[in-house]
Amino acid sequence: MQLPDENIEYDYKRLLAPPAESWTPLAELQAQHFLAADRLEPMRAILNAVRGRVAAERELQNPPPELLPLQAGFIDGPQKLLDSFRRKGDASELGKLNRVAQRLRDNTDRVVVLGIGGSYLGGKALFDALCHTYHNELPRNLRIGKPRLYFEGNNVDNDALADLLELLENTCVEPETPEERWGVVVVSKSGGTLETAAAYRAVRGEAAKYYGIKSDWLKQLIVPITGPKGKLRDLARAEGIPDDDILTIPDDVGGRYSVFTPVGLLPAAVMGLDVRALLLGAAAMTKRFLEEPFDRNPVLQFAAVNHLMATEAKKTTRVMAVYSRKLESVGFWYDQLLSESLGKSGRGPTPITSVYTRDLHSRGQQHQDGTRDKMINNLIVRTQKHPAVLVGMSDRNEDDLNAISRRGLPDLQEAALHGANQAYAEAARPTADIILPVLTEHTIGQLLQMLMLATVMEGRLAQINPYGQPGVEAYKRNMMAILKATPNLPKGEVRDQAKGV
Numbered sequence: 001m002q003l004p005d006e007n008i009e010y011d012y013k014r015l016l017a018p019p020a021e022s023w024t025p026l027a028e029l030q031a032q033h034f035l036a037a038d039r040l041e042p043m044r045a046i047l048n049a050v051r052g053r054v055a056a057e058r059e060l061q062n063p064p065p066e067l068l069p070l071q072a073g074f075i076d077g078p079q080k081l082l083d084s085f086r087r088k089g090d091a092s093e094l095g096k097l098n099r100v101a102q103r104l105r106d107n108t109d110r111v112v113v114l115g116i117g118g119s120y121l122g123g124k125a126l127f128d129a130l131c132h133t134y135h136n137e138l139p140r141n142l143r144i145g146k147p148r149l150y151f152e153g154n155n156v157d158n159d160a161l162a163d164l165l166e167l168l169e170n171t172c173v174e175p176e177t178p179e180e181r182w183g184v185v186v187v188s189k190s191g192g193t194l195e196t197a198a199a200y201r202a203v204r205g206e207a208a209k210y211y212g213i214k215s216d217w218l219k220q221l222i223v224p225i226t227g228p229k230g231k232l233r234d235l236a237r238a239e240g241i242p243d244d245d246i247l248t249i250p251d252d253v254g255g256r257y258s259v260f261t262p263v264g265l266l267p268a269a270v271m272g273l274d275v276r277a278l279l280l281g282a283a284a285m286t287k288r289f290l291e292e293p294f295d296r297n298p299v300l301q302f303a304a305v306n307h308l309m310a311t312e313a314k315k316t317t318r319v320m321a322v323y324s325r326k327l328e329s330v331g332f333w334y335d336q337l338l339s340e341s342l343g344k345s346g347r348g349p350t351p352i353t354s355v356y357t358r359d360l361h362s363r364g365q366q367h368q369d370g371t372r373d374k375m376i377n378n379l380i381v382r383t384q385k386h387p388a389v390l391v392g393m394s395d396r397n398e399d400d401l402n403a404i405s406r407r408g409l410p411d412l413q414e415a416a417l418h419g420a421n422q423a424y425a426e427a428a429r430p431t432a433d434i435i436l437p438v439l440t441e442h443t444i445g446q447l448l449q450m451l452m453l454a455t456v457m458e459g460r461l462a463q464i465n466p467y468g469q470p471g472v473e474a475y476k477r478n479m480m481a482i483l484k485a486t487p488n489l490p491k492g493e494v495r496d497q498a499k500g501v
């Protein structure tokens with residue numbers, strides 16, 4: 001059901017250096033910092049070979065040690081979920097997820113989503129990109145059955161969590177009133193992440209105090225999402241949550257590749273997004289990746305261009321310049337994907353997310369004129385959802401805007417994009433565009449899958465294992481060791497809160 005006019009594209013033509021015969025000082029500079037037009041030609045065979053290997057990795061039952069860890073389940077995951085939904089309906093994983101989401105939507109007005117890293121950034125990206133910009137501020141009747149969502153458990157920020165608990169205490173006083181009921185989605189694949197586990201204790205304690213320790217709401221409105229085994233699953237079972245209401249993250253899908261498992265899909269369903277369209281977009285991108293030649297394959301194009309820019313042109317800082325503030329969290333999601341996948345053994349590009357035009361007034365100076373270590377990928381949405389907000393005519397023209405009075409904000413945005421691209425090209429600063437025709441579940445599904453597949457391709461091209469994140473373990477070990485080496489006592493004043501239950 002792929003809609004051809006909704007295909008996303010990658011346009012990298014601007015960063016191809018001009019042919020050698022057309023010499024100018026600028027062409028010389030561009031030759032140093034852009035890609036030689038013929039550099040991509042020999043890459044095609046390499047890309048095809050690497051794509052073949054990535055495709056074959058999906059089938060490996062006993063991967064060789066040098067490929068471990070291998071978590072290629074995300075590649076076919078979206079199509080498998082769709083197929084099983086078609087065959088088994090309500091009895092499928094998606095059917096179960098819809099049922100749990102519907103229960104949260106029917107019975108709560110607020111949902112707290114706890115999780116960190118890959119167990120949080122995907123859901124937050126979907127929320128920010130696809131829900132109303134002021135979703136949580138909308139009155140209930142305008143949210144039409146969609147609860148407010150809060151993302152926590154992604155830090156150990158005492159005051160942020162205390163503020164959330166205080167908000168729940170002050171706004172929810174009557175648990176039998178649906179408008180004052182709240183639920184919890186707790187996400188941890190390993191089940192042992194301290195930030196999420198500590199926040200869950202506090203939030204669960206608050207829920208037990210609110211609903212009553214024996215209340216059935218505790219079982220109905222707390223939804224754990226976790227791996228097949230682990231402490232969170234054990235805890236959920238001990239708390240009496242039925243097995244059927246614990247959603248599972250498949251073993252063969254890594255945390256930052258898990259947005260199209262219940263990790264991202266349950267929050268998406270709770271916020272009323274079209275989960276099928278997300279999965280169709282992702283599945284369509286996998287198909288394009290596996291079947292299309294380089295010229296029609298944004299995964300291969302993005303992987304090749306960004307790999308060459310990082311490794312050969314030494315553009316080791318990769319900027320995702322999002323031309324919509326609704327996409328900032330997609331940028332943060334990609335920051336994590338790239339950092340944890342390729343930042344290994346002293347290598348890997350450093351990601352930065354910038355929102356344009358906002359950050360043209362801050363990082364813009366650096367991008368235009370600073371260290372020549374940057375590759376900028378613009379993320380552009382061609383068509384806006386709302387009719388244009390016009391500049392408009394005014395009797396008072398001291399601000400001198402009457403000359404552009406019939407232009408709308410999309411016109412200003414487009415002028416900013418072309419203006420920035422031109423300025424960067426004239427300073428030999430490489431840029432390319434990821435183009436979304438519209439911002440929908442279907443295009444976001446394509447985009448996230450494209451970036452995950454491209455990251456795996458880049459890892460394989462650079463001989464860096466894109467799965468696993470051994471570097472994250474050191475701080476976790478130290479943190480726990482420090483806590484256990486000192487007395488089990490709090491520092492300073494303690495909040496008056498419910499005991500862990």
Ligand code: PA5
Pocket residue numbers: 116117118119187188189190191192193196254255256257340469
């Ligand atoms: O990509 C990853 O695997 C990590 O970022 C994890 O998602 C993150 O560390 C959270 O882990 P968990 O889901 O086990 O709590």
